[in-house]
Amino acid sequence: MTDVGEEPETESTGGYLRRLLGEQAVHIAVILAFALYPVVYAVLVRTPLGAEFDVFLPRVHTMVAVLYIGLFAMSFDFISGYTGYLSFGHSLFYGTGAYLVVLTATGKVPMLGSDTPFMALLLVAGILAVAVAVLVGLVSFRLTGVYFAMITLGFAEVAHVFIRNWDHVSSNPRDGATIAGGDGFALGVPGVDTLQVEIGRIVGTNLGAVFGLGLGIEVDETWVSFYAIGAVVVVCYFLMQRIVHSPFGRVMIAIRENEERARAVGYDVYRFKLAAFAISGFFAAVAGGLFAGYSRSVAPSNTFDLFHTAEALLAAIIGGFGTLAGPLYGYLFTASVEGVLSTEHHGIARYLRRGLSDAMLSSGAGGVTVADAIGVLVDGRADLYLGIVFILFVLYVPHGILGTLRDRLGGTVAKRLSDRLRSTFGGRHR
Amino acid sequence: MTDPVVLSAVDVLVDLFQPGTLARIVLDALSKSALYVVIASGLSLIFGLMGVLNFAHGSLTMLGAYLGGAVMVALVSSGTSGPVRFLLFFLAIAAAFGLLTLLGGAVEVALIRPIYDREPLFQILLTFGVVLVLDELARIAVELYGLQPQSEWQAAMGTAPGFLSSWYGVAGVSTRGLYLFEVVVGALVVVAIWAFLTRTRYGLYIRAGSEDPEMTRALGIDVRKAFTVVFGVGAGLAGLAGVVLMWDPRFGASVPLGVETLLVAFVVVIIGGLGSFRGTVAAAGVVGLTDALMTWLFQNHVAFPGLPEMAMFLVLVAVLVVRPQGLFGVAEVGGH
């Protein structure tokens, strides 16, 4: 299940670096692919097939959501996939992080000024979520299985109902709150001004002049947000990955496989579960904070809602339950499908209406025209197809994309692919 | 100096024990409890026998609401006489129950049957996928047939028999016919299920199968068939609840009705103890009373609209803390 790395006794620095590169080859490749994506996308949509690429490739704005919701899905998987305790109220932590950011920025949180640095806010959000997770967990981990799922859902719904009706949030708490005006939130290395960038959709700082790239590609705030948020997500991923592969992570898996045995061996499983839940809550809150910082507005429906936990669940199942990175790919899939079937201008429905002739659109059978069919079966129908895909995954691909790959390769994908690469390309360390 | 909180608490109590107030709250609690029993009983039966927590339960209720409305809109015109309307209304209830029973049976055979031997988690996940599909199909149908918000559909509200929208005086309080009807439906559903479970051969199989499916099979009983039947009947009950909710001004037909009723059903079934029908009935009473009290408190004393809903979930949390297996649950049930 987990790989116990065999450490060579002595090793030169160069050898160490090479080994590190080899081991991390898949990680590096994935990060590079993500990093290059905005450029690739920008180039592709300027080719003759640009309209098609625009429909089928997720936009950079969508990719930003893939990052923060992907992080949320990973944090959900961290507790649910690794310990087997389904955290059905996970949106509680995401919502806590998101609302903390927006309420602080609008000056509604005591002791935190509206000018609190964003990095500090993310940390406070995480710590607050840890406290909430410990309180919820103290009660909930006395239960197992369906009961655990339901009590966590109960807690999240209490918060959901509360936030939907709390008039401190805004004059219309059902619609949430928005940060009006002000500077964008800064992400970067604390204390180093030159290494800080502002994220957010409506900041309006157009960096096009600075990074023109000579291709007529404008580097806007969405790009900046993508890289800045991406950096935070990468750091969070590696932190969680280290934990999962540590002795602590092995206890988490032991709890999932056979909790009685883990207890019999002498682990205080209650504490381990509580700690894992707190860590998971921390990262969920950071994800929520990133979302709020980027979108500059929050609403109950996209934070505390049961269906927001469902996003994570969907992503985790499709990507691979109990594989840390899987949920991110799972959400990439979800978001891509949603993007293609979107009702907006980059969706396939508008593309078809633009591309097909009027005669074609008005043709049809039994009183239903092609145009009607597009409107009913395609336009904004992502949930229908995602639901079907989800059911098919549960029935036929229960380990998800990454989990199935892992089973085929016989180890974690990152490790096995790296091993294979090294053996293929003649690496000296096996 | 008297503490203002104590003072207002005394005010509230004095207010509460006015005869009219108490009667109104009790009536409200009765109609809500009855509704919650109807909403939750199907879920309770299915979990009791199969150990499957059916997340699609609320969506089936939502479909029932639309089906009931559609039947009435299609068959009732302004000229339809009172007694005919009355009959058609029961036809709508029967249609929703029948169609959703078939749908439930089909879902069980096609989707849930293949995964009984997997962890219970997968059954939750699968029914969750069914929610996504059913909700979206409902949206498609609503759009395709122009059900909402067109005036024709609004007219569905007026197609119900007159006694539902009339007002009646009970114990000095005037109340809608619909709320009294809900109490009757709730009582009928409880009696029918109780009689089915304890007085029929099939009910006996279901109770035996809930306790030990393997032993039941070894006695020559096809438990799988019982699973299909119970899943179907559970879905049918969800649909029946939907038809009643369609004309209830506190609910009405909409796609989000699915989640709303699902959460209520979860709360009731879990407070009662998963797998215990008696517990479900008792819990519906507790939740209905809490809801009625908190609604009254919100309307008269506390300016927080989320109070009733929040109280419901707080009761859930409190019960699980004090008695994790629910009011009537057996500790092992559902553990697998």
Place this chain on the structure above:
Amino acid sequence: MSGDPPALELDGVHSYYGESHVLRGVDLAVETGENVALVGRNGVGKTTTLRSILGLTPPREGTVRLHGEDVTGVETHEIARRGVGWVPEERRMFSHLSVEENLRVATPPDADVNARVEEALDAFPALRDHRTRDAGDLSGGQQQMVSIARALVGDNDLLLVDEPSEGLAPFIVKEVVDALGTLADDVTLLLVEQNFPMAMDLTDRFYLLDHGEVVESGQSGAVARDDETIRRYLSA
């Protein structure tokens, strides 16, 4: 060679629990009317043999025949309807059903249920006083009686009885033995039992199981209590 095929016949049966290979080619036969004991240490596959016959742990290899008819891979409830009754280990009462309901569940739908229940209560008079009580509230011995009665009310001619004396006080074991002894004359019996002398008293023949295989068989009356082979396989 008699004309009738055996009531029960296992031919090279292999069964697994997940990945663990429990039965490794079990061969045995029980003639109609015969009473046969299946003995062996804990964990050698006795219970699994019964579960494989019933299709609860379907064999991956080999065949199970009832009166010459292949029932391998047939659903458990179908096998049970062909006249196989099961008195499982630890009795497995429906503890929330009354004694009478426990018997009713087991009665075939086409039978006269009330008459069957009365017959069973006549056979076990001790249960008559408790017919409306929840089976879970009865003593272990009473539960064992209900379990045996439950296997009898369905038209069963082959009874698979698993460890009937387990966890019972000695004087209750005697009651159970008496009940089984009376029964044994009327039905075909395959008895799994740790208590070797008791098993030998109740049966005509025995099979000795070890590591998922039959290692010894013979006449129950003829085997000496201190037989070398038996001692070797039974002592833990």
